[in-house]
Amino acid sequence: MENQDPTPPAAAPAPNPERKTLDDRAKMTELERIRHSCAHVLATAILRLWPDAQFAYGPPVENGFYYDLECSHRISPEDFAKLEEEMKKEIKANNVFEKLTVTREQAIADAQSGRLGGLAERPGNASKFKLDLLKNIPEGEPISYFKNGDFIDLCAGPHVMRTGNIGAFKLTTVAAAYYKGDEKGPQLQRIYGTAFKNKTALEEWLKLQEEAKRRDHRKIGAEMNLFAFDADFTGPGLPLWLPKGGAILEELEKLAKETEFQAGYVRVKTPHLAREKMYTTSGHLPYYAESMFPPMQMxxxxxxxxxxxxxxxxxxxxxxxxxxxxxxxxxxxxxxxxxxxxxxxxxxxxxxxxxxxxxxxxxxxxxxxxxxNRYYLKAMNCPHHHRIFAAEPRSYRDLPLRLAEYGTCYRYEQSGELFGLMRVRSMNMNDAHIYCTPEQFADEFRAVNEMYLKYFKIFGLGKYQMRFSTSAPEGLGKKYVNEPELWKQTEDMVRKVLVESGINFVEVANEAAFYGPKIDVQVWSAIGREFTIATNQVDFAVPAKFGLTYRDRDNTDKTPLCIHRAPLGTHERFIGFLIEHYAGNFPLWLAPDQVRVITLGDDAPLLAAGKALVHELRQNFVRVTGDFTNEPIKAKIANAEHARVHTMLVLGPRDLEAGNVSVRLHTGGPQGAKPTAQVVADIVQSIKERRA
RNA sequence: GCCAGUGUAGCUCAGUGGUAGAGCAACGGUUUUGUAAACCGUCGGUCGUCGGUUCAAUCCCGACCACUGGCUCCA
CATH class of the missing domain: 1.10.287 (Helix Hairpins)
Incomplete structure (x- = not known):
């Protein structure tokens, strides 16, 4: 199962969806039609139980569908059985999804009477969301309803032919959602469900969900003793890395440090906190104070x-x-x-x-x-690195200057956003800042992208996508520093490099960092979860705020460009991702338990040989343990398998006599007896090469 | 931060308005083994926290905390 192709990018709607054209809608797949239709059936059922319900959006999404509604009754999962009963009735009735095209006047009248998104007219209870949606339909675009049974909804479709075409469905969860995703807008109840062509497909999906639960990094992390959360003492979102997780952390750091050294980076180290001036100067405090831990007033x-x-x-x-x-x-x-x-x-x-x-x-x-006298925990390393740049006079000859650091950053993520290792409040960043001249920019930027690709190869990441986030004119001076010309220049530069290097990327407007455009690398874990693991940002603004300059050839002082890059992102998230990617079955070089020597019984000669082997491996920097207890061999193997020990070396009298060990792999079962010296050499070599 | 759900031993889970049980793990013994679990025993819980209802609360109610699923957010 490992290295299985991750789920491809979902066709889920963009977070702030631009209006879909009718042509876009016509492209809905059959499964999406089933799910969209099922949303209408859900609405029908809800109205039969609670006729005052007002509906907003009910689209198909990645794993099913939802419908947002407002209703005097608070729907809870306990209501699902009742709702599903009603839905089944509607499906059994096999009503036709009938398309009606109406005039705008007619639609407005029907919305005002409460008929839209209703089973009948509802005087005094106008279909307020539908009225609002009507306003968004451009002049000239046809307005249509879809009707199944008594339920009429403002809807451009498309749908399946009949309610009976919904083969199998299941309501999954309720959630709150803001109308149009606007935090200040009304809060609606969102009912999630899923639907499939038939029962088998639904059951398959449910089984997949179970599998996903088993692969969840939180579950495997606990099973393997990689990390722990101690909400009482340490605090929420602040992981404690246990020795076995620490081993993975250490391996990743080693990888990054070696790679960065070869790529001409220099390592620095900066404190975890800084005076307020640091972050008012960088611009982080005015923009992101909410995401920082509150200050310490000395x-x-x-x-x-x-x-x-x-x-x-x-x-x-x-x-x-x-x-x-x-x-x-x-x-x-x-x-x-x-x-x-x-x-x-x-x-x-x-x-x-x-x-x-x-x-x-x-x-x-x-x-x-x-x-x-006010200090803040750092939420990012860049300002510190800027001060390192400023600590010495710089010449154009010093550039590019690549400052790398494993800096721990602290961000006050909102309580509802914490999520296992993927979203935490303290994080180890594989961070570096590259200061360069505009002429050097393209090469540096390209080299960073190549570093990403190198890492992806090591980890066997086949599916990834680079998201190129740019600014938007309306955000200048608010969300983004007010430098229209510089924005354009750097965005063009980045785009050019991306196009030239032939990297697959999508461009997303209005999602840049406040100091410049950025590239996020999205990957999909084996269980289909999408993550942004790496980030690469251009900063043309903050170096100037810190007054950073270098002396150029023409003897004038110039401000350097800065590239922020974190190819392994935060190690918390990256390891969380790797756990799911490998389902806890790490390759040898990453495995917390690389080797376990298991003796067959505890006779003195076996014990001595076992201890000697453990010693030899340890001297070669292999993470090795010995199981020399007198438990039955089956039990010892079972223990090692449960601990996901990568390689088990069994030593019995037969092996001892022949100078062999019997090799067993966690992912591959028994491999037979081999000469001890060769086995040791293989293990050492595999780790050195970071073999998959 | 918002909506909903969940919280019983280190882990996986039973259970009841009369102050709790199993398996695994841990620990002690017996067993001397060829690739996923040998046997016996012992230890272990203020049933998330704090209040309320009750003669009596782990169970019912409320608040808080944490986690989970979403929403919003993610430099």
């Missing part, structure tokens, strides 16, 4: 404290003066026959203005003093 030095106290005292005085003046003005306004002349008023108001401006100066001064 105690002030006595003189600083005195200054703050003085400033605060003055601020109090100013505030008091402020409110007195405001009071006076308010009083005068209330009194109609005021003897307060307009000149007086003006004077008082200007006084107020100057107090206000003093207050804001005071606040800023206090803030400056405090912020100097």
């Amino acid at each position: 105690k002030l030095e006595p003189e600083q404290e005195t200054r703050v106290l003085n400033l605060q005292r003055r601020l109090e005085v100013v505030h008091e003066a402020n409110s007195t003046i405001e009071q006076v003005i308010a009083d005068q306004r209330r009194k109609k026959n005021s003897n307060f002349s307009s000149e007086n008023l003006e004077q008082v108001q200007s006084e107020l203005g100057s107090y206000k401006s003093e207050a804001s100066t005071l606040n800023a001064d206090i803030e400056t003093l405090l912020s100097g």
Whole structure:
């Protein structure tokens, strides 16, 4: 099963779907039609039980379908049996999916009467989402309904012919979803289900889901003692790497360090935290404060404290003066026959203005003093690396400068987003920043991409996709630094390299990093989960904010370009991915338990030979253990198999006499007896070559 | 952060309004073995936490915490 082709990219709708054209819709596969139709049947069933339900979207998705709705009843999985009963009735009735084309006026009238997405007219309960959807249908595009039984839905189709064509279905889960994916919009109930042509296909899918559960990195990670979460003591999203997981971590680091060394990188090391100034300068704090752990406010030095106290005292005085003046003005306004002349008023108001401006100066001064003693856990390594760049004068001769570091970063991911190792709050990054001139950019960028491909080959990753994320004009100055010209230049540069190197990529607008375009590498784990494991970003903005320069040939100072790259992403996510990719059956070089020497019984000569073999392997840097207990050989093998020990070496009297060991592989069963020296040499060589 | 579900021994899971059980693991013994589990015994749980209802709560109710499935987010 290993190296099985991962599930191909899903035809799931893009996160903020641009309107599909009718032509796009006509391309729906038969399975998608079944699922889309099943969504209508689900709506029909829901309405029979809870007639006030209002429906929004009900599309087919990767593994089934959903329908978003608003309803006074809170649907829970306990309702599924009832709902499925109703759905079965509708399918059994074998109603035709009848397409009706209507005028916009008619559609609006039907939505207002509550008829759309309903079984009948519902006075006082207009089909509000359908009304909204109608607005999005461009003038001139035909408006159509689909009707099955009493249920009429605003829908462009296509559908299967009859409800009876839905061979098999199952409701799977309920979730909340925001209308149109907008966090500020109304929250709807989303009912997920799946449907297939027939029962066999459904059962196959259910079996696949079971298999996926078995391959889940969280399950295998626990079975193999790779990592643990200790929510009570360490905190959620903060994994503890156990020795066996640590071994994998170590191997990946070794791989990266060797690869990067050969590629001309230099290694640096930076602290886990930094002053606030670091992140206000980098621009991260204004843009991403929410994703950072809150700051640590350190105690002030006595003189600083005195200054703050003085400033605060003055601020109090100013505030008091402020409110007195405001009071006076308010009083005068209330009194109609005021003897307060307009000149007086003006004077008082200007006084107020100057107090206000003093207050804001005071606040800023206090803030400056405090912020100097405020530290943040780093959410990224780049600002630190920028300061390393700044630590020495740089010449164009020093470029490209490739700073690499295994830096641990901390991000305050929202509680609902934590997900095993794939989404954590502390992460080991395979990070590096390449500072280069614009002329060097293409070569450097290409070399980084090649490094990705080298890694993918080692790990046997056949299916991947590069996502080239670019900016969008409307986000400039908000989501993205406001440098339209630089955006265009760098995006063109990146695009050119991608096209030239013939890498398969898709371009996605409006998803860039705030400081430049980026490339994310998406892969699909063996159980069909999609992950972004690697990232490669261009940064034309932040080096300038840090005032980074190099002296060029023409004796002027120039700002370098910076490439952020992390081909192995975070090790947390990468290992999570690898666990699922290999189903825990790692190749020898990665396996936490590489070799176990198992003696047949515990006779002294066997024991001595076994210990000597363990010693020899360990001196060759093989992760080896010995099982010299007096348990039956079957039990010892079973234990080793459960622990997913890659290679088992059995030593019995027969082997001892012949100078052999009997080799057994976790993934391949017994391999027969071989000369000990040859076996040791093979193992060492396989690890050295990082054989698959 | 939002919606829903789940929480019993290290792991996999039973179970009940009258303060809990199995298998595996661990530990101690017996067994001396040729490739997925030899036998006997021992230890192990404030039934996620805190409140409430009750004569009595692991069970019913509430809040919180964590995890899971989604949504939003992901430098």
